[in-house]
Amino acid sequence: MWTERQLATYRRDGFLVQRGVIPPERIEALRAAADAAMAERADNPPEVHVVREKSGPVRSVFCAHRGIGPFRELCRSAPIAGPIKQIFGNDAYVFHSKLNYKESFEGTVWLWHQDYGYWRYDGVDDRMASALVMLGPNTRHNGCVMLIRGSHRWGVLDHYSDEVTTSYKQWCITPAALRERITGEAMIIPIEGDAGDVCFFDCRIVHGSNHNLSPAKRYSLIYAFAAIDNVPAAVENPRPDWVVARQFEPVTADIAKPAPSM
Ligand SMILES: O=C(O)CCC(=O)C(=O)O
Numbered sequence: 001m002w003t004e005r006q007l008a009t010y011r012r013d014g015f016l017v018q019r020g021v022i023p024p025e026r027i028e029a030l031r032a033a034a035d036a037a038m039a040e041r042a043d044n045p046p047e048v049h050v051v052r053e054k055s056g057p058v059r060s061v062f063c064a065h066r067g068i069g070p071f072r073e074l075c076r077s078a079p080i081a082g083p084i085k086q087i088f089g090n091d092a093y094v095f096h097s098k099l100n101y102k103e104s105f106e107g108t109v110w111l112w113h114q115d116y117g118y119w120r121y122d123g124v125d126d127r128m129a130s131a132l133v134m135l136g137p138n139t140r141h142n143g144c145v146m147l148i149r150g151s152h153r154w155g156v157l158d159h160y161s162d163e164v165t166t167s168y169k170q171w172c173i174t175p176a177a178l179r180e181r182i183t184g185e186a187m188i189i190p191i192e193g194d195a196g197d198v199c200f201f202d203c204r205i206v207h208g209s210n211h212n213l214s215p216a217k218r219y220s221l222i223y224a225f226a227a228i229d230n231v232p233a234a235v236e237n238p239r240p241d242w243v244v245a246r247q248f249e250p251v252t253a254d255i256a257k258p259a260p261s262m
Helices: 004-013 024-038 069-074 078-088 115-122 175-181
Strands: 015-018 049-052 058-062 092-102 110-114 128-134 145-148 159-162 170-173 188-190 198-202 206-209 218-227
Touching: 004 015, 004 078, 024 058, 024 069, 024 092, 024 218, 069 218, 078 092, 078 128, 078 198, 078 218, 110 115, 110 159, 115 128, 115 170, 170 175
Parallel strands: 110 170
Antiparallel strands: 015 198, 049 058, 058 092, 092 218, 110 206, 128 198, 128 218, 145 188, 145 206, 159 170
16 A cells, blocks of 8 residues: 555656565566467457557557456556555556567657547546556666656647557647647656566656667556546447456455545
């Protein structure tokens, strides 16, 4: 569980990094499960959805949390589900999950965006937050996530849909909005770390990541959570279930109820 101070830091900055909270044996099981899922063996559960880079290597594996043991267990574990329940002051379900892999020298960019810049079109409100679990080194050279401290208080910025830069349709902040808001490199915080470190972040924080220019593969796993009563309303062109959950099982059921805080 977080202290009051940790929760206050999360609310002020829009993110909080915790070091070494996932034990090595759990990381080992997750890495093995990640490699098996990326190999797209016949026994991948049907809801698992793999996205590849234009050049071939895996970029993302969506929805592993539903049918693959180590991914399912981690999002229900105290170091992940506990803080999420404190952030919402309520139970939570997994809106989606993705193993974001960056192959050495080939893993590509995630352009600057706010998650809620496009999740809002999925019919949910902004009671949402993510936990990024590092399954290995995340460095400036291998394309660690970078974020802008405090940008969750900027409101929702203009986004456009980019279908050119990578193999994955990304909703990105327009260059005009970026130039207006990100006025110096010092504002950019690289979230570097090692296996077992976790970064929790608000769905409105501006973030992105660079190409992997290093020989080291980058493994990170992101669970996006929504408050239990924040289920997608009907929208035009709903996205599929592997990226926008239609199952709302609370992953926080075994975590003690926190005092209301939000
Ligand atoms: O994995 C990354 O580098 C960034 C991922 C991201 O921004 C996202 O999934 O919204």
